[in-house]
Structures are given as structure tokens and as C-alpha cells.
Amino acid sequence: MxxxxxxxxxxxxxxxxxxxxxxxxxxxxxxxxxxxxxxxxxxxxxxxxxxxxxxxxxxxxxxxxxxxxxxxxxxxxxxxxxxxxxxxxxxxxxxxxxxxxxxxxxxxxxxxxxxxEYLLGAARGSTSAVVVALGTGVGGGIVIDGRLYRGGHGFAGELGHSTVDIDGSDCVCGGSGCLEGFANAASIVGRAASAIGAGEETILTALADERPLTAKDVGDAANAGDRVALEAVEAAGRVFGAGLANIVQILDPDVIVVGGGVAAVGEVLLGPARAEMAARACGREGHETRLVTAEMxxxxxxxxxxxxxxxxxxxx
Ligand SMILES: [Zn+2]
Incomplete structure (x- = not known):
């Protein structure tokens, strides 16, 4: 073969x-x-x-x-x-x-x-799919009718650098207020670190004394029910969901697939994202875009x- x-x-x-x-x-x-x-x-x-x-x-x-x-x-x-x-x-x-x-x-x-993912993974069988990689950065890929959609210059799908806060802080891309800065691994760690700095009680404080926190640490603490970690993850999930709602409003894909290291945090992140996406892309009467995790x-x-x-x- x-x-x-x-x-x-x-x-x-x-x-x-x-x-x-x-x-x-x-x-x-x-x-x-x-x-x-x-x-x-x-x-x-x-x-x-x-x-x-x-x-x-x-x-x-x-x-x-x-x-x-x-x-x-x-x-x-x-x-x-x-x-x-x-x-x-x-x-x-x-x-x-x-x-x-x-x-x-x-x-x-x-x-x-x-x-x-479109051919063999979580989006197989769909007509249109958007795949989002949530990690250090926030990347995206769009497949429509079996073909990658690259845009007029090859740069389509840069979901992470769509604007979610017009007055937001500077981004690595040269822009500002980009989704990436609100939903990536560093943003989750940053929210938890702020809470620790403010003296809030969390199991992450002891860990942060030993070594730099990672998004996985915060995710694990959230999954263990730590309130501060949950709030950090949920806040990222909500902004992420708003970004996904923007995709739904523009492309109305059959399915959005979320992969990347931060997606491994699981439903404590994806649940709030799904709720926010549904609230902001409403009125579809049973024709909603599905939000699923990557399989490949x-x-x-x-x-x-x-x-x-x-x-x-x-x-x-
Ligand atoms: Zn950016």
C-alpha cells in the first residue's frame, strides 16, 4: 500500500x-x-x-x-x-x-x-467544521465541504487573534485585546496567580511556592473542586465561549472541535464555554453547532x- x-x-x-x-x-x-x-x-x-x-x-x-x-x-x-x-x-x-x-x-x-479531525476524528461525517487548538496560543482551522478554507491570503482561521476586548492589552501578534490573551494557558495561570497574590485561599498557594504554576495545575485543582482554580478556569471558559459564538455567528459550522493541551482540563472549562456559546449564538431552534473535544x-x-x-x- x-x-x-x-x-x-x-x-x-x-x-x-x-x-x-x-x-x-x-x-x-x-x-x-x-x-x-x-x-x-x-x-x-x-x-x-x-x-x-x-x-x-x-x-x-x-x-x-x-x-x-x-x-x-x-x-x-x-x-x-x-x-x-x-x-x-x-x-x-x-x-x-x-x-x-x-x-x-x-x-x-x-x-x-x-x-x-474532519476526515477521521471528532468532525468526521460533518459538512463544515472548525477545529480550535487551545494551548500556549489559540489557533484555528476551518474545513468547509471537504476542503480547508485558507482565505484570500492563506491566513484564515486565526481565531485566537480575533478581538474580544477593544481596550484589551497588547498581544504577541502586534494587536491588542485578542481572544488568545483571555483563554490560553498563561491567562488561566495568571488569573490563579492574581487570586493567590490577593491572599485568597487555594490549594495552589503551596504549589506556587515550590515552582511556577502551569495551566494543568490549575485545571487539576479545579477538577478537585478548588474554588479559586474553578473561577480561573471558568473565566477563561466564558471568554473562550464568546469567541466560539463569534465563529458560530459568522460560519454556522456543524461542529467545533476543541483540542490542544488546555482542552485536557475538560468540562470545567468546556462547560462554561458551551454555555456562553449557546447564550450568544441563540435562537437556532435545535440547529445548534456542536462543541466536542478532539480525537486525533x-x-x-x-x-x-x-x-x-x-x-x-x-x-x-
Ligand atoms: Zn493577537
């Missing part, structure tokens, strides 16, 4: 999978890296890829790459990436084609993951990128 190589380049590790025509991952690998220069990424990705093999599966015929940041799909250039601050207009497709000896397509990592796991980006390469080859 023919296969495709999928690679996911993130800020702290590079993952690769050998993916069959039907989307099954038959071999995979991952390597931590320092988020260094593009040559490092290409060398590391090529190393991980070279170790992938599975009995009965032919060598890959093409490679799809998901990479965080603004990606120009047509040229395979990564314009810039929040996780890879030294990258500016990197010709990633050209570099990887030279290293791998394969045809390469490059896509935004969340777009690639969205495609995988760690290899969503690599799998989706490989399937995008498959479809590109099929188009010729």
Missing part, C-alpha cells in the same frame, strides 16, 4: 508519521528540539523520518508538513511563527524537498490537524499533513 510522510514541526518537538492512503499511522516517531533555526528543523525532521518503516508498507511517495505560524501554501514559505521566533520567510518546502528527496507540501499545523491526539497534525499531501498528489 502506498504511504505518505507526515511531519509536525512545533516549538519544542518534531513529530513524524508514516501514513497509509486511508489515514492509518503505521509508524511514528518524535524528537525534542530546541526550536532553533530552519536548518536544524529540517535535519531533525529528516532524521525522525528516516527511522520510520513498517512491514508491508511501501516507501512514502510525498510528504506533508504542518508548521506553526503563517504559512504560504502555494510556495511552502513560513512567513513567521510565534513558536519559532528566528524564522522569517523560511522556504521550508524547498529545504525539506532537498533533504528528503520527496515532493513536499507545507501547511499551518492547526489547519493540518483540522483536516485530520498527538499525531493529528502529522496525519492531516500527510493526507493533504495524498490529496495534492491525487490532483496531479
Amino acid at each position: 502506498g504511504s505518505y510522510l507526515g511531519i509536525d514541526i512545533g516549538g519544542t518537538n518534531i513529530k513524524a508519521g508514516l501514513v497509509t492512503e486511508d489515514g492509518s499511522v503505521v509508524a511514528s516517531g518524535s524528537r525534542g528540539w530546541s526550536g532553533g533555526d530552519p536548518e536544524d528543523a529540517v535535519a531533525t525532521a529528516s532524521d525522525v523520518a528516516s527511522e520510520l518503516a513498517a512491514p508491508g508498507t511501501a516507501e512514502p511517495v510525498a510528504c506533508g508538513v504542518g508548521c506553526a505560524g503563517l504559512v504560504l501554501r502555494e510556495t511552502g514559505i513560513v512567513v513567521r511563527s510565534p513558536n519559532l521566533p528566528t524564522w522569517h520567510s523560511v522556504p521550508l518546502r524547498k529545504l525539506l524537498e532537498a533533504s528528503l528527496g520527496l515532493r513536499v507540501i507545507v501547511e499551518n499545523d492547526v489547519n493540518a490537524a483540522a483536516y485530520a 491526539g498527538e499525531l493529528a497534525g502529522a496525519t492531516g499533513a500527510a493526507l493533504l499531501a495524498r490529496d495534492e498528489i491525487a490532483r496531479g
Whole structure:
């Protein structure tokens, strides 16, 4: 059976999978890296890829790459990436084609993951889906009628940088008052830290004395019933839900899929988000957009990128 190589380049590790025509991952690998220069990424990705093999599966015929940041799909250039601050207009497709000896397509990592969720994961069977990655940043990918929607310039789906507070503070994107700053991992930690600073009673105080808090710490405390942690998570969930309601009002997708590290906090976050979304996208009389959690796991980006390469080859 023919296969495709999928690679996911993130800020702290590079993952690769050998993916069959039907989307099954038959071999995979991952390597931590320092988020260094593009040559490092290409060398590391090529190393991980070279170790992938599975009995009965032919060598890959093409490679799809998901990479965080603004990606120009047509040229395979990564314009810039929040996780890879030294990258500016990197010709990633050209570099990887030279290293791998394969045809390469490059896509935004969340777009690639969205495609995988749409075809095989939590959005399968839908016509239109929006996939949101909730973590250090807040990314989005849009699939409509079987195709990724990239917008006029390739930058569609940047949900995290839609405005939720016109007077809000500055964002890493250069704008201000963006959803990302209210719903990402750092915002949850920040709310909890403010409460600790104000002397509120929480199980997180002792932990914060030992090491920097993470969003997972706050999520765990919330799930254990800690009031301060619950308030921090619920506040993030509410703003997140308002952002999702904006998507519903504009696109009316069948389903919104939420993935990423912060989504693992679970219903203490997604419950308030769902309620806020329903309240702000009301009056649909049983035709509401569903809000569900992602199913494709760690290899969503690599799998989706490989399937995008498959479809590109099929188009010729
Ligand atoms: Zn922003």
C-alpha cells in the first residue's frame, strides 16, 4: 500500500508519521528540539523520518508538513511563527524537498490537524467544521465541504487573534485585546496567580511556592473542586465561549472541535464555554453547532499533513 510522510514541526518537538492512503499511522516517531533555526528543523525532521518503516508498507511517495505560524501554501514559505521566533520567510518546502528527496507540501499545523479531525476524528461525517487548538496560543482551522478554507491570503482561521476586548492589552501578534490573551494557558495561570497574590485561599498557594504554576495545575485543582482554580478556569471558559459564538455567528459550522493541551482540563472549562456559546449564538431552534473535544491526539497534525499531501498528489 502506498504511504505518505507526515511531519509536525512545533516549538519544542518534531513529530513524524508514516501514513497509509486511508489515514492509518503505521509508524511514528518524535524528537525534542530546541526550536532553533530552519536548518536544524529540517535535519531533525529528516532524521525522525528516516527511522520510520513498517512491514508491508511501501516507501512514502510525498510528504506533508504542518508548521506553526503563517504559512504560504502555494510556495511552502513560513512567513513567521510565534513558536519559532528566528524564522522569517523560511522556504521550508524547498529545504525539506532537498533533504528528503520527496515532493513536499507545507501547511499551518492547526489547519493540518483540522483536516485530520474532519476526515477521521471528532468532525468526521460533518459538512463544515472548525477545529480550535487551545494551548500556549489559540489557533484555528476551518474545513468547509471537504476542503480547508485558507482565505484570500492563506491566513484564515486565526481565531485566537480575533478581538474580544477593544481596550484589551497588547498581544504577541502586534494587536491588542485578542481572544488568545483571555483563554490560553498563561491567562488561566495568571488569573490563579492574581487570586493567590490577593491572599485568597487555594490549594495552589503551596504549589506556587515550590515552582511556577502551569495551566494543568490549575485545571487539576479545579477538577478537585478548588474554588479559586474553578473561577480561573471558568473565566477563561466564558471568554473562550464568546469567541466560539463569534465563529458560530459568522460560519454556522456543524461542529467545533476543541483540542490542544488546555482542552485536557475538560468540562470545567468546556462547560462554561458551551454555555456562553449557546447564550450568544441563540435562537437556532435545535440547529445548534456542536462543541466536542478532539480525537486525533498527538499525531493529528502529522496525519492531516500527510493526507493533504495524498490529496495534492491525487490532483496531479
Ligand atoms: Zn493577537
